[in-house]
Amino acid sequence: MIEFDNVSIRYSPGAPCVVDNVNLTVAEGEFILVVGGTGSGKSTLLGAINGLVPHFTGGVLTGDVRIDGRSISTNRPRDLADLVGVVPQDPMASFVTDTVEEELAYTMECLGIAPAVMRRRVEETLDLLGLQELRHRPLRTLSGGQRQRAAIGAVLTAHPRVLVLDEPTSALDPGAAEEVLAALHRLVHDLGVTVVLAEHRLERVLQYADRIIALSSPGGPITIGSPADVMSTAPIAPPVVHLGRVAGWSPTPITVRDARRQASTLRQLLVGHVPPVRVIEQSTVAATTEHLEIHYGTTRALRSVSTTLHRGEVIALMGRNGAGKSTMLHSLVGMTKPTDGSIDIAGVQPSDVDGPELIRRVGLVPQEPADLLEAATVAEECAASDKDAGCDPGTTRALLALLAPEIVDTTHPRDLSEGQRLLLVLSLVLAARPGVICLDEPTRGLDYSTKERLAGVISDLSSAGHTVIVATHDVELAADVASRVIILADGEIVADGSTADVITSSPMFAPQVAKILAPQPWLTVEQVRQTLAQDSA
Numbered sequence: 067m068i069e070f071d072n073v074s075i076r077y078s079p080g081a082p083c084v085v086d087n088v089n090l091t092v093a094e095g096e097f098i099l100v101v102g103g104t105g106s107g108k109s110t111l112l113g114a115i116n117g118l119v120p121h122f123t124g125g126v127l128t129g130d131v132r133i134d135g136r137s138i139s140t141n142r143p144r145d146l147a148d149l150v151g152v153v154p155q156d157p158m159a160s161f162v163t164d165t166v167e168e169e170l171a172y173t174m175e176c177l178g179i180a181p182a183v184m185r186r187r188v189e190e191t192l193d194l195l196g197l198q199e200l201r202h203r204p205l206r207t208l209s210g211g212q213r214q215r216a217a218i219g220a221v222l223t224a225h226p227r228v229l230v231l232d233e234p235t236s237a238l239d240p241g242a243a244e245e246v247l248a249a250l251h252r253l254v255h256d257l258g259v260t261v262v263l264a265e266h267r268l269e270r271v272l273q274y275a276d277r278i279i280a281l282s283s284p285g286g287p288i289t290i291g292s293p294a295d296v297m298s299t300a301p302i303a304p305p306v307v308h309l310g311r312v313a314g315w316s317p318t319p320i321t322v323r324d325a326r327r328q329a330s331t332l333r334q335l336l337v338g339h340v341p342p343v344r345v346i347e348q349s350t351v352a353a354t355t356e357h358l359e360i361h362y363g364t365t366r367a368l369r370s371v372s373t374t375l376h377r378g379e380v381i382a383l384m385g386r387n388g389a390g391k392s393t394m395l396h397s398l399v400g401m402t403k404p405t406d407g408s409i410d411i412a413g414v415q416p417s418d419v420d421g422p423e424l425i426r427r428v429g430l431v432p433q434e435p436a437d438l439l440e441a442a443t444v445a446e447e448c449a450a451s452d453k454d455a456g457c458d459p460g461t462t463r464a465l466l467a468l469l470a471p472e473i474v475d476t477t478h479p480r481d482l483s484e485g486q487r488l489l490l491v492l493s494l495v496l497a498a499r500p501g502v503i504c505l506d507e508p509t510r511g512l513d514y515s516t517k518e519r520l521a522g523v524i525s526d527l528s529s530a531g532h533t534v535i536v537a538t539h540d541v542e543l544a545a546d547v548a549s550r551v552i553i554l555a556d557g558e559i560v561a562d563g564s565t566a567d568v569i570t571s572s573p574m575f576a577p578q579v580a581k582i583l584a585p586q587p588w589l590t591v592e593q594v595r596q597t598l599a600q601d602s603a
Contacts, residue, residue, distance in 0.1 A: 067228060067260045068092035068115060072129035075110055075119060079126060083285040084110045088129075090279065090290055094227070095258040097251070097274055099265065099293070101302055102281030103513045104483045108264040109155070111281070112230050115262060116150035117143045133228060148177055151226035155233045155511065157217035158205075166208070166216050167192075167201040173224045184223075191219045194249050196242070211238040211387030211539070218246060222253075229253065231263045235270055236510045237433075239386045239539045240574050243270050250274070266513050269304035269542060269578050272297070273321045293320050302514050305542060305578040308591045312598065325582045332594075335601070336586055341566070341593040344525075346549045350377035352411070352533040353398065353428075353502050359406035360393055360557075367393040369557040370407070375502065375535065380528045382548035382565065383537040384575055389554040391537035392433070395504040398535070399430040411502055422456045428502040429495035433510065435487045436480065438494060444482075445475035447494065455498035466493040469523060485516035492523070502533045509540045521547045544569060545577040545589040565589065 073088040084107045092098055100108050113119035117138035120127045131138045133149055143150075151173075154160050163169045170191055174184045192198045195215045200208065205216060214237045221229065229250070235243035251274050253259040265271045278296040280289040289296055297307045298318045310319045313332045319325035351374055358371040368390050375381060383391045396402040397409060400416030409415050412427045419427075432438065441447040448462040455461070466473060470489040473482065479490060488508055495503065505524075509517050517540075524547045527534050538544060544551060544565065551568040553561040553575070561568050566587045569575045579588050588594055 067094045067096075067134055068262070069132040070114075070129070071132070073114065073131055074128045075114060075125055077123070077125040085114075085281075085288075086285040088288060090288075092260060092262065094260055095254055096260055097254045097276045098260075098262045098279060099268075099271055099275035099277070100262065100279045100281070101264070101266075101268060101296075101300070103283070103302065104485055104511075104516060105284060106281040106286075107284050108281055109232055111279070112152075112232055112262060112264055114138065115228065115230050116146045116152055117141060118152070147173075148224065149226060150228045150230060151221035151224055153217050153221050153229075153231045153234055155236070157213040157237075160217050160220070161205050161213075164204055165201070166197055166203055166205060166219075169205060169216055169220045170197075170223050173220055177224060179224075187223045187225070191223050194222070195219045196245055209388045209392070211242050214238055215242065215246060226259070228260045228262070231261070233265055233511060234263060235265060235267060237387075237507065237539070239384075240270075240541060242387055243267075243539075247271060247274055266511070266517075267304075267540070268302070269306065272304060272306075294318055305591050306582065309579055309582060309594065312591060312595050322578055322581045325578075329582050333583060333586060336583065336588065336594070336597060339597050339601075341588050342596055343566070343593075344528075344549065346376065346378050346380075346528075348376040348379070351375070352377045352379070354410045355397075355407065356410075357407035358394075358397065358404055358409060360390075360397055360402055361405040367557050368397070371554075371557070371559055372407075373552065373559065373562065375533050377501070377533055378528050378531050379550055380524055380534045380536065380548050382544035382551045383535055383554065384539070384541075384544060384551060385554035385560075387539075390557040391554055392506055393557075394554070395430060395506050395535065395537055398502065398504055399428050400424055401430075422454070422498070425455060425495075425498040425500060427500055428504065429498065429500040430504045431488065431491050431495055431506065431508060433506045435491035438491050439479040439487070442478060443475060444473055444477050444479060444490065447479055447490065448475075451494040451497045457497055462493050462497040465496050466490060469493055483516075484511035485513070485519070488512070488520070489523070496527075500532070502535065503527060505534065505536045505538075507538060508536060509538065509543050517543060541569065541575050541577045542590075544575070545580070546592075551575075 070088045070090045074083045074086045076083045102108050110119055114131050121142050163172050170188045171184055192201055250261050254261055272293055275293050278293055280296050280300055297303050306319050306325050315328045353375040356372050358368055360368040385391055403417040451462040452459050470486055473486055524534050548565045551565050570580045570587055577589055579590055
């Protein structure tokens, strides 16, 4: 179905190749997972499948890519629209209509599909992706995860034979991600659709893959093989694989089920041990909400939310897409005024103050960090941040040097990787030294190494006395850094407690290690590694 024949791609003559001398064949009905660090060439490889690279992006392609016998050299992306469907990393970049139902129908209209067939396919897709209640909703009003499902649905209605997806579950809660991946699995097995998917959250998708294409670096060697073969030596791997390496299991486990079958000896070794956790002294109150209500028209986004946040806490704010997580963060930073109830951060209600007085109390890194970037260079962004925060010149740049020393002053912020943009914006926010820092889905689009780096930054902020609130669907990040978890559902707090107590009791939000070693209260591979090392010392 897909053939790469000695394919090399560079984005300008004389520049290094992003992918170099790639030869591979993908059969009809295969589920292919593409893995690699940020900037390793995954998006370039995916873009070549329907000719977006180089027809749209520019660049130089040598060799050839053929999709069901059609060459991308002689067929532009529009000529392959009936054959290849593409879901980009940013769903909003693909939308052209106003509502969910219109967006699902648009691709079929462009392909000239009969109205009766269009109507049936729209209904099927709404059911398949759980979008029935959103069919008449404006796309701009959807949450990040809802937009992702709508973007996938808009491609599926055309019934492509090849489906290409770039980070399709990055904005989805665990339940919605499972629904989408299960739907893709059915398309592969029942309809013979070929799926090529790039994803950083391997713990979600590894079990569905038939084969893995692992990219090591731009232009570097590519490894192709079964999940078990590739994961046995891959540096980028989910917690289940790393736990298997720590425990010495063979063969390498790929799924939680595989690992549980081998875990009895490890559980016995851990009996009587307590997972090492950092205890937060809950003496100083950083912020409170009292019966907080926020309405958008007739929609109640938050319902009588009352909670107290303490200095030095790292709170993971979790829940389904649309549960109210982003709304709560926006209310804490004064972007959304309470309909009822109150918020107190260092003696003020955020919506009543602005400017330097507010940013010294609370800061927000939004889901799209680039929304806060407007200058032409990193140096200009840092200088503007110093001025806004009222701090000494060079303060923001010094913070950035600590978080991301590889970033150069003259670089345009839009040319940075996802992780680098996140760390730049975090530096801009930290320049004012706010007591409360809010992060909205900070690991979206981040590879494992960048996520580990972010986790270290969050831990350092907590140790320095900052209160960090992380709205996230990433259960592994929550297990790694959070001292407390708050779960929202339909705008209400339904769980609030220590990380171990809340997420180990939830099948939906439990990390892989907790599922493998249940009923013991272990959350991360590092906890297990430290304990085994102490025993052997």
